[in-house]
Amino acid sequence: MGNSNFERVAIEKCSSYGYAEIKTAVDKALDDIGGLYFVKSGMTIGIKANLVSAMAPEKSATTHPMILRRLCERLLELGASVVIGDSPGGLYTPPFLKNVYRTCGLEDMVKELDPSGEKVRLNDDYSICSGEFLKAVSLKTFIFTGWLNKVDAIINVSKLKTHAMMGMSCAVKNMFGTIPGATKPEYHMRFPNEQAFANVMVDLNEFFKPVLYVVDAIDGMEGNGPTAGEKRHIGAVLTSRKPYALDMVCADLIGMGYSDVPTLVAAGERGLGPKNVSEVEITGCAVSDVKVSDFKRATIHQSITFEGKGIKGAIASVGIKLVYNTKPMVRASECIGCKKCYETCPAKAITMVDSGKNKIPQIDRSKCIKCFCCQEFCPKGAMKVHYNILGKLANRINHI
Template sequence: MKVASIGCTDYNYGQVKEKVVQTISLLGGIEEFVSSGDTVLLKPNLLSPHQPKLGITTHPAVVKAVIELVKDAGGEVKVGESSGGMMINHSLTQQAFKETGIKEVCQDLGVELINFDRVETKIMTSGQGEEIPLPKVLLEADVVISLPKIKTHSLTLFTGAIKNLYGCIPGAKKAEYHKLYPNPRDFAGLVVDLFSLIKPQLTIMDGIVGLEGNGPGTTGDRCEVGTILAGSDLVAVDTVAASYLGYGADEVPITSIANQQDLGTNDLDNIEILGDFKRPEREYKLPSNALLNLLPNWLLGSVFNSFLSSPKIMQEECVQCKRCLHSCPQKVIVEKNDKLKIELDDCIKCLCCQELCPKEAIVVTEHKLVQLIKQVKKFWS
């Protein structure tokens, strides 16, 4: 299986366009994936309303380059997304379109921009029996291309081409699934079910700048990686990208489960990496929960969730936007004495609140066991 990875150091549009073209050329060119007249749905990662410079969302320069590439092949391009979180009075997805720069790109290029929260859906049943509502416009596309951002993720440990597809689920339904699947590995299985239904023909990943540490939102740390990756096997692309950040092949639940279900390969020995990019020698910070991978499953067992990192609201940073209050799947964020508080006894530690907070006001608090593992790991390193 082939994964293309070309070095790209910044978001100067001329460079980005050139590098995207080079990356796809290593896979045979865009014509291998798009035929004239095809309807092509692009799915960027627009987690929440943030400016591109923060490294949280797919950069508009990458989206623009892919739109132009697909148009040159004769494809009819559409861009769609459902951002995380829900608010009573307005759509966070619409706000994200504007803040991330994607709305401007689509307007300039005459491309339809679709809010998945506001379109007709169809219930799809995965091979594992899970029923998932998906936008009809997505299902009717001839070609789907995932345009993710390279980032660590506090719950799933890594978010790339496959996890990006979670934004195809409209509105509050995403929060419901977090409540139904509180265990991180079970949730990863749901994401793989979703992947099996959509099966994008291609992914082009924005790996120029991403997040390390406790991503995927504002509490993650912006980091330079310096590459654009692409491939038709999303499992392989995610495996390669995750390895750049420091993960082993079986340390990311989503790619591990997808590999087990024969949806792609996470075996680095069977992945041919094409291109000039060389992984940076620096060590990237992984999420606090990644340290739990060092413990055997039999030791964690049914108490795994109790060891997960917990969210904490930093009152001095909170601006009372109430995104967390309205978006919490478990409804454990309450307002008391003009302050927001998390009732941790019933918290499922999905960390949706942390990833949606616009002001770094919700931080991750590590379990004492994780702190101990850190100290032992540091001692032996």
């Protein structure tokens, strides 16, 4: 099956992060789409990983270092040098990033692979650049991490996870890490509407145009993603030259569809990506070979579609809002009072109040824009996605 308008997606089974299995799966997934055809000796390749927070690889919130290792080896074989980087939520400073690199297992991986640091290194350029993209739908002007301006090509290596605002975090969403961490909340405030924010993600992919996309879907994250969910084994590595068909396949792999992922809708409406997985040419193994149909979602994004207009359409729209009216809510017993949610809230909707044991966040619902930054960056997973009674029922029915 397939459509020549969209890039091929490769799926290769991989049951663990053991080196031998990773080597086989990554090599096959790369070769299935033409290999590293764009690499020439002497080039510097930037690998944009998903390092959303300082979390150990086994937590399944970040790109696993073994995937990055094999990709680096392939690039070195072709005479390229490699810079690995990201800008997670928080300060874009050396102490903060070094802790993220170390905790995510990248520091040891790079030292083992290239002790001299001459050919493979972790990004240590903390400069900021201004970007202008007149063809953008949402993000015509923005600032981004300067290291990306100093590489010859970008490879996007993401992690397959649920996401409270965008439904799914994968290839397209991973490019939000090009925005300096401390300024991310500003973009949530500029684009609080779900679809406008989804177009920010598409704009970033179209501006930077990574030459290759790789997805670590060996162990993904379900439930309260993208940082506080549960590890869920999927058993696959995926590759493509474009992100939208790739994300469509990844969505299908975890039981989601076009309307569940706003970035897919944004790309589809712009003619950049497919609207159904049947439009995608898939090589390697079939989606059905690795599909996880009961993957737990962080939230449901219009998985029930109402096409009616007029009074019926208005009633349906109100019904959707009543059922899927999710919001962030703190679980006081798990909160350590670190103020991370307070510091990252773009709408300034959070205050810290005395709970007797420590200070915990209190959310002003009249100010909350439901961007779920508080949930995404909570280091203990104490900020949860909360459903009303109707939403909980719909969620249960959806997974029967």
